[in-house]
Amino acid sequence: MLIAAPASASSNESDVIVTVDSSSLRFSPSEVTVTEGQAVRFMWSGQALPHNAVADDGLFDSGEPDRNVDYRFVFEIGTAGVHTFVCEPHASVGMVGSITVNAAPVVEVEEEEEAPVENTPALSMVSGLLMTAFAAACIGRNDDDEQTV
Ligand SMILES: [Cu+2]
Numbered sequence: 001m002l003i004a005a006p007a008s009a010s011s012n013e014s015d016v017i018v019t020v021d022s023s024s025l026r027f028s029p030s031e032v033t034v035t036e037g038q039a040v041r042f043m044w045s046g047q048a049l050p051h052n053a054v055a056d057d058g059l060f061d062s063g064e065p066d067r068n069v070d071y072r073f074v075f076e077i078g079t080a081g082v083h084t085f086v087c088e089p090h091a092s093v094g095m096v097g098s099i100t101v102n103a104a105p106v107v108e109v110e111e112e113e114e115a116p117v118e119n120t121p122a123l124s125m126v127s128g129l130l131m132t133a134f135a136a137a138c139i140g141r142n143d144d145d146e147q148t149v
């Protein structure tokens with residue numbers, strides 16, 4: 001029977017969890033795939049040896065190696081690509097991994113019909129003002145003409 005992990009404020013159902021296989025000094029799983037916007041959560045506790053998870057490209061860093069780690073990193077838009085990472089104390093014995101981040105699907109935004117609808121009254125108001133100004137100018141000129149004559 002599966003028991004749902006308690007949700008905390010900093011976790012999400014879509015989080016991908018990477019833990020440690022202490023018997024072989026490996027990340028478990030060592031290769032994961034996420035989509036931009038998704039998070040990877042590195043978590044282990046009660047380890048005999050301290051571990052950490054540091055991206056080779058510097059994108060994330062769980063901090064100093066520790067026997068108890070709960071580090072969550074969100075792969076924001078723009079992080080698509082392959083990010084290899086290591087456990088610094090055990091990189092030499094193969095405690096490495098990689099996270100493939102897929103670009104977030106492009107969301108098609110429907111053209112908003114509100115914009116032209118909103119513009120129309122403003123536009124007619126502006127042209128109305130222009131016509132009023134034009135009319136006033138004509139009347140003013142007529143007045144001048146009448147006075148001149
Ligand atoms: Cu390690």
